[in-house]
Amino acid sequence: MPRRLSAVLSPAEALPPVATALVVDVIRATTTAAFLLAAGARELVLTAEVAQARAEARRRGALLAGERGGLPPEGFDLGNSPREADPERVRGRAVVMTTTNGTRAALRAAGAAQRVGLAALVNAGAAVRWAAAREGDLVLVAAGREGRAALDDAYVLGALVAGFRVLEPGVRLDDGARLAQALFLAHPEPRPLLAASAAAEALAAVGLAADVEACARIDALALVPELAAREGAALRFRPVYPKGV
Amino acid sequence: MPRRLSAVLSPAEALPPVATALVVDVIRATTTAAFLLAAGARELVLTAEVAQARAEARRRGALLAGERGGLPPEGFDLGNSPREADPERVRGRAVVMTTTNGTRAALRAAGAAQRVGLAALVNAGAAVRWAAAREGDLVLVAAGREGRAALDDAYVLGALVAGFRVLEPGVRLDDGARLAQALFLAHPEPRPLLAASAAAEALAAVGLAADVEACARIDALALVPELAAREGAALRFRPVYPKGV
Ligand SMILES: [Ca+2]
Ligand SMILES: [Ca+2]
Ligand SMILES: [Ca+2]
Incomplete structure (x- = not known):
């Protein structure tokens, strides 16, 4: 029996208990x-x-990083912008991060899955290879926005489904995975799709429209943030570099 | 300001309070x-x-109609099959109906919206005209399945979004509406899309695969079941025939 790949588009939906989860908050946490x-x-x-x-x-x-309402809370060293990830500031440092939707999605995934990775467009290929190399059923978890499914995250779930099927064509998809995949296949160019999302609109409203461009750079990075330990109510991730296939 | 068209794909998500709701359980209740x-x-x-x-x-x-597990409960006159809607049996009669997902979605919509209509592919054009002729913001409500977004219902939400935009190109779409629309536009032929859904698989498993064909007949009917009255915990619908445009 081929394994099952589920995609949970809405933060309001329960996660199936599975071996491996990939969490997506493409604009911008993951x-x-x-x-x-x-x-x-x-x-x-x-x-x-x-x-x-x-x-x-x-x-x-x-270092302290993250956002509320899109902007860093008082006293934070960094916001939630991929453009702030400057090696001169962060090399060798631990970073503690809290964001509105992405952190919550990671905590939900950690409650349902044995292994958790963080995925976005910038590491989509690496995330697919990471997931494919692990055994058992998989779930893709979209962070969403304001308790609802979000266009940008659903699109990235679709990119992951399509990528995964290249490695395992026989994988069984649920309705969420089929839905996400159809969205991705219909929009091969990510920039306009991401820019149409409510998340991108909200970023533009606080002067951070340029972040969307950074979020759209498919496969710019070859690493996956992988859950290394649950430490109380905190989740500690470290980078892993999945091999090519 | 143009009005807003939201699409709520998941039964787990809260509905925004709006003037008008269209409820979709394409396989098979609506x-x-x-x-x-x-x-x-x-x-x-x-x-x-x-x-x-x-x-x-x-x-x-x-008459008593509906399903649990896809089949009519004991003593019911009719199941939840569109192929059982025989004029010789139902003409002039009131029909009481209860189904797993569709009824629940209609009750949710009735709690959030002033006006509620039932929509499917068979009355998509009529449903769009009915909604467009009413004032205020609109929400499309997918019944979904097992607490999750469903491929078949999301597709019909997309058909309604695309149809609505023909009449009101300036309508403001939320992320759910954009997602659903992309799914619909990528699959102009409804039959294979509906057949790929978990709902269609479940019907096939109880010998009712032929129902899916009936559910795919776009614009076969020119009426919308419209909520006429809330009577205790029951919702009473009557047919309305929206004018062409
Ligand atoms: Ca986000
Ligand atoms: Ca259904
Ligand atoms: Ca139903």
Whole structure:
């Protein structure tokens, strides 16, 4: 029996218990997470709440990154922008990160799956290879927005489904995976699709439209942030570099 | 300011409060509802529970229709099959109907919107004209399946979005509406798309694959089941025939 690849588009939906989950918040948390680790951050710690992030960063001597309403909370070292992932600032450092939707999605996935990776367009190929190399059923988890399915995340789930089927053509797709895949296949060019999303509109409204361009750079990075440990209510990720096929 | 057209793909998501809602359970409840009224049923009463449906049917001298697990519960006059909508059986009769997902979606919509219509592919054009002729913001509500977004319902939401934009090109779409529309535009032929859905697979498993063909007949009917009254926990629908444009 071929394994099953599910895609959960809405943050309101329950996750099936599975072996492996890939979490997507393409604008911008999982994109930024990949860029931070690619820029040399030693590890990335996700927390749900701002106060918790501050405490974790103090305890670990870590940089503090993230957003509320798209902008960094007071006293944060970095926002949630992939363009801030500067090697001179982050190399060798731990980074504690909290964002509105992405962190919550990662925590949901960690509750349902044995293995969790973070995926975006910038590491889509690496994420697909990472997932394909692991055994058991898989779920793709979209962070979504305001409790609803989001166009940009659904599109990236579709890119992951299409990529995965190149490696495992017989994989069984659920309705969510078919839906996401159809969206991706209908829009081979990611920039206009991402730009049409409510997430991109909200970024433009706070002067961060240029971030969308960084989020659209398919396969710019060859790493996957992989869940290394659950530490209380925090999730610690480290970079892994899946082999080519 | 042009009005807003939202599409809620998942039954797990909250509905925005709006003026007008169209509810879609294409395989099969809203398709069957349209066929029953087209076959001359006087009115259609939706209830959430089987016991409630039995009580309402007794009280109203109505036919009893619906399904659990795809098949009619004991003592029901009709299942949830569009192919059972026979004028010789239903003309002039009231029909009480209860189904797994569609009824629940109609009840959700009735809690959020002032006006509620039932839509499927068989009455997509009529549903779009009905909605466009009413004032205020609109929401398309997919019944979904097992608490998740469903491929078949999302596709019909996309058909409604695309149709609505022919009449009102400036309407503002949310992410769900864009997602659904992309799915529809990528699959102009409904039959293979519907057949790929989990709902169609489940029907095939109980010997009802031929129902999917009936659900795919775009614009076969010119009526919309419109919510006429909330009667306790039951919703009473009557047929309306929107004018052409
Ligand atoms: Ca996002
Ligand atoms: Ca259905
Ligand atoms: Ca149903």
